[in-house]
Structures are given as C-alpha cells and as structure tokens.
Amino acid sequence: MKLQKITFILSxxxxxxxxxxxxxxxxxxxxxxxxxxFSDDKITIKLENNSAELILFDISYINLSKGDIIKFQGRKDxxxxxxxxxxxxxxxxx
Amino acid sequence: xxYLIPLLLGIFAGTLTGLTPGIHINLxxxxxxxxxxxxxxxxxxxxxxxxxxxxxxxHTFLDFIPAIFLGAPDEDTGLGTxxxxxxxxxxxxxxxxxxxxxxxxxATISLFLIVPIFLIIIPKIFPFLQRMMAFILIWAxxxxxxxxxxxxxxxxxxxxxxxxxxxxxxNLDIKQPLLPLLTGLFGTSTIIHSIKxxxxxxxxxxxxxxxxxxxxIKPTIATILVSPICSFFPxxxxxxxxxxGSEITxxxxxxxxxxxxxSINTIVMSISFVTLFLIQKSRTGAAFVISQITTLSTTxxxxxxxxxxxxxxxxIPIALTISKLIAKNIHKIPYTKISTTILIFLIIIIFxxxxxxxxxxxxxxxxxxxxCIEFQTRRSFLMGAILIPTIIFYLPF
Numbered sequence: 019m020k021l022q023k024i025t026f027i028l029s030x031x032x033x034x035x036x037x038x039x040x041x042x043x044x045x046x047x048x049x050x051x052x053x054x055x056f057s058d059d060k061i062t063i064k065l066e067n068n069s070a071e072l073i074l075f076d077i078s079y080i081n082l083s084k085g086d087i088i089k090f091q092g093r094k095d096x097x098x099x100x101x102x103x104x105x106x107x108x109x110x111x112x
Numbered sequence: 113x114x115y116l117i118p119l120l121l122g123i124f125a126g127t128l129t130g131l132t133p134g135i136h137i138n139l140x141x142x143x144x145x146x147x148x149x150x151x152x153x154x155x156x157x158x159x160x161x162x163x164x165x166x167x168x169x170x171h172t173f174l175d176f177i178p179a180i181f182l183g184a185p186d187e188d189t190g191l192g193t194x195x196x197x198x199x200x201x202x203x204x205x206x207x208x209x210x211x212x213x214x215x216x217x218x219a220t221i222s223l224f225l226i227v228p229i230f231l232i233i234i235p236k237i238f239p240f241l242q243r244m245m246a247f248i249l250i251w252a253x254x255x256x257x258x259x260x261x262x263x264x265x266x267x268x269x270x271x272x273x274x275x276x277x278x279x280x281x282x283n284l285d286i287k288q289p290l291l292p293l294l295t296g297l298f299g300t301s302t303i304i305h306s307i308k309x310x311x312x313x314x315x316x317x318x319x320x321x322x323x324x325x326x327x328x329i330k331p332t333i334a335t336i337l338v339s340p341i342c343s344f345f346p347x348x349x350x351x352x353x354x355x356x357g358s359e360i361t362x363x364x365x366x367x368x369x370x371x372x373x374x375s376i377n378t379i380v381m382s383i384s385f386v387t388l389f390l391i392q393k394s395r396t397g398a399a400f401v402i403s404q405i406t407t408l409s410t411t412x413x414x415x416x417x418x419x420x421x422x423x424x425x426x427x428i429p430i431a432l433t434i435s436k437l438i439a440k441n442i443h444k445i446p447y448t449k450i451s452t453t454i455l456i457f458l459i460i461i462i463f464x465x466x467x468x469x470x471x472x473x474x475x476x477x478x479x480x481x482x483x484c485i486e487f488q489t490r491r492s493f494l495m496g497a498i499l500i501p502t503i504i505f506y507l508p509f
Contacts, residue, residue, distance in 0.1 A: 022486040025479055028479045029483050032480075036284065040283040043284065
C-alpha cells in the first residue's frame with residue numbers, strides 16, 4: 019500500500035517535470051522559405067538554409083510565400099530516407 | 113539461393129531480438145532504419161523486404177520466451193506474462209511456450225483466410241474508418257475499462273497517467289521518443305518488479321502437450337474477428353486485441369488465452385504488411401521500415417507471404433529447441449543477475465538512442481509501469497500513452 023502511494027506520487031511528479039521540460043527545451047529556429055507546396059492533408063515548406071523540409075499537418079492554407087522569413091518549432095524525423103521537421107509552432111517574422 | 117541468405121539472416125536476427133528481454137521489434141526497426149542509408153540501394157530492396165519480414169515473424173514466435181521464463185515482456189507479450197509465469201511456477205514454462213507457438217501457427221494459417229477478405233473490403237471502408245478513428249478508439253477504451261475485473265478507478269487513473277506521459281514525451285525534443293516510453297512502461301518496470309520479488313524458479317517438466325483440438329476453435333475465431341481492429345487502429349496492439357477477442361468469444365481458460373495471445377501477436381505483424389500495401393499505413397515497426405524502403409507492389413506482397421510461411425516453418429523448431437534448453441536449465445541460473453544485466457543493457461541502449469531526456473522519460477515511464485503493477489491493474493491500460501495522443505490527433509475538432 020505504501021509502495022503504491024510512493025510510485026503514484028513519483029509518477030505524477032515525473033509527468034509534471036516532463037511537461038515542464040517539453041515546454042522549455044524546444045528550440046526555435048529561423049529560416050527563409052525557398053518554396054511552399056499545398057496538398058490535401060499537409061503543407062510542405064522547403065527552406066533555404068536547412069536540408070530538412072517542414073511539414074504542417076491538418077492545415078489547408080497559410081498566408082506564406084517564397085522569401086518569407088519564418089520562426090518554427092518542431093520535431094526532426096526521417097521519412098522515405100529524407101529528413102523532415104514536423105512543425106508544432108510556426109511564426110512569420112516578415 | 114540469394115533469397116535464402118536474407119531469409120536466414122532475418123530468422124537469426126528475429127531469434128536474437130525475440131530472446132532479448134525488453135527488446136520490442138520496434139526498437140529493432142529503429143536500429144535497422146538507422147543503418148538503412150548504408151545498406152539501401154534499389155537492387156537490395158527485395159532482400160531487405162525478406163530480411164525484415166523474416167526477422168519480424170520469427171520475433172513473434174520467440175518473444176514469449178523472455179515473457180514466460182523471465183517475466184520480462186514487451187507491450188505485445190505483456191498479458192502473456194501472467195498466465196505464462198503462473199505455468200512456469202508450476203514447472204510448466206515449456207508447456208506455456210508451446211501454447212503460444214500453436215497460436216502463432218494458427219495465425220499464419222488464418223492469414224490466408226483473412227487476407228482475401230481484407231483485399232476486397234478494406235479499401236472501400238477505410239476512408240470511413242479513418243473519419244471515425246477517434247470515436248472507435250474511444251469506444252475501444254470504454255470497452256476495455258468496462259471489461260476490467262479489478263478496480264475500474266485504478267484502471268482509469270493508470271490510463272490517464274500514461275496518456276499524459278505519452279503527450280509530454282511526444283512533445284519533448286527527443287530522438288526516438290517511443291523507445292524510452294515503451295521500454296519504461298513495459299520492460300524495465302517488469303524487470304525491477306521481478307528483481308524485487310526475488311522469484312525462485314522450480315525445476316521444469318518437459319512433457320508432451322495434450323490439448324483438445326476443440327479448445328483451439330475459440331482462440332482461432334477470436335483471432336480472425338479482432339485482427340482487423342489492431343491492424344487498422346493505431347495504438348491498439350496485440351494485448352488490447354486479445355482482451356477484446358476474449359470478451360467477444362466468451363470466457364477462455366488459461367491455455368486458450370495463451371494460444372490467443374500467440375496467434376494475435378503473429379497475425380498483427382503479418383497483417384501490418386497487408387495494411388501497408390492497401391492503405392499505405394504502417395501499424396508496426398517492421399511495416400514502417402518497409403514503408404521507408406519502397407512502396408509495396410503485388411509482387412512484393414507475394415514475396416512477403418512466402419517469407420512469412422518459410423519463417424513460420426523454421427521458427428517453430430527454433431523456438432521449441434531454445435525453450436526446451438532454457439526449461440531444462442532455468443532453475444540453475446541466477447535469476448536476479450540476468451535481470452540486472454538486462455536492465456543495465458536497456459539503460460545503455462536508451463542513452464545511446466535518446467540521450468539524457470530519454471533516460472528521464474525512461475525513469476518516469478518505469479515509475480508509471482511500477483504503479484500499474486502495484487495497483488494490480490491490467491498492463492494494457494498503459495497503452496494510454498499511445499492511445500490518448502492518437503485520439504487527440506484524429507479528433508475532427
């Protein structure tokens with residue numbers, strides 16, 4: 019019973035700590051849009067200074083075009099042997 | 113001859129991964145994926161397909177060995193630990209393993225019954241299923257909680273805790289987030305628990321298996337009925353499918369449940385290749401690696417089927433021989449030492465692949481896994497770590 023309580027409290031504290039880490043450790047990157055492609059379920063953005071493509075799911079349209087400078091946060095991934103970044107947060111800085 | 117080399121290499125790799133406690137096939141898939149740029153070329157595509165399929169299928173025949181003999185399952189064999197370990201403590205560990213192998217063999221045979229139906233129906237109904245995905249997953253969760261025989265409150269609590277852990281982990285800036293997440297929830301927590309319990313294994317009996325053929329009907333029907341569930345819905349694995357299957361067909365005894373677990377474990381893996389072919393969705397790590405290599409053609413699918421049959425034929429004697437060897441010697445082996453070595457090995461693997469953040473995730477996931485064990489709640493509720501983020505992703509609002 020005592021061990022149950024200890025592991026339960028530690029679990030709660032651990033999750034809170036991970037949520038805190040998730041909010042604070044993400045890096046924001048800045049880059050310029052080289053090209054932008056819209057499809058049914060995603061938007062793909064090629065960047066000038068990054069070989070990985072940005073992928074935005076569940077957005078059908080955003081008001082961005084070639085040459086815009088953007089700030090973004092996301093997770094790096096490899097899909098079909100190509101590097102990509104699934105975007106969590108995107109900001110247009112110009 | 114050229115076909116045989118990747119087949120045998122795949123079976124060898126699947127034997128190693130299946131026997132290594134706490135190592136899920138998804139981890140092996142990640143390892144294979146990281147090696148892919150070095151070994152991939154259009155000429156090697158077919159060999160890689162054979163290697164990955166053989167490895168994955170063999171793995172499903174052997175991964176019950178650590179689950180039964182060491183009490184160290186992965187998320188697919190988690191439910192098998194309890195009845196399997198019970199039989200082990202009665203000196204019937206080898207008997208338990210034979211039952212899961214019968215199940216896996218039933219799965220390979222059933223595959224040829226299920227696949228033609230899948231080929232016709234699934235492309236037609238998948239768009240609808242995809243729209244309803246979140247709601248079907250919510251229904252499945254309610255069903256699982258409703259069918260929980262022990263405390264439903266504790267089951268909900270574990271499910272929500274795991275869900276928050278999944279959401280936090282998937283939002284961390286971490287490589288291979290599923291690796292520490294699933295290893296902690298299902299692997300290291302079980303190993304720590306078994307070290308703490310100081311289990312003493314009795315001498316094992318090697319006897320001829322006597323099972324009435326009629327007893328295999330229920331698990332076979334359950335396999336056929338529930339295999340589409342975990343093949344098309346992300347986050348629902350073998351364990352959840354086994355629970356749903358046993359609820360549909362009515363009460364299963366311990367032996368029948370082990371047969372069902374074995375068969376669902378193998379059929380989920382086999383059908384994931386068909387799912388990849390039909391709807392381009394990868395529901396297992398092995399299917400995911402294949403999706404990164406090529407877009408499956410009909411010829412590729414036939415190659416995969418032939419590989420599944422050959423791997424089954426070769427994996428059965430391998431699993432039986434190894435199980436017999438372990439059963440004869442397990443009472444002589446220092447159990448705690450093995451568990452501690454495995455624990456250290458898993459920590460090193462996670463540090464290499466996911467870094468410090470991975471170790472932190474592993475620690476939290478292990479604590480939740482231990483809470484689940486202490487609560488005596490079914491381990492499948494830990495899959496909230498995958499299911500809750502998946503439901504949020506698929507919700508249409």
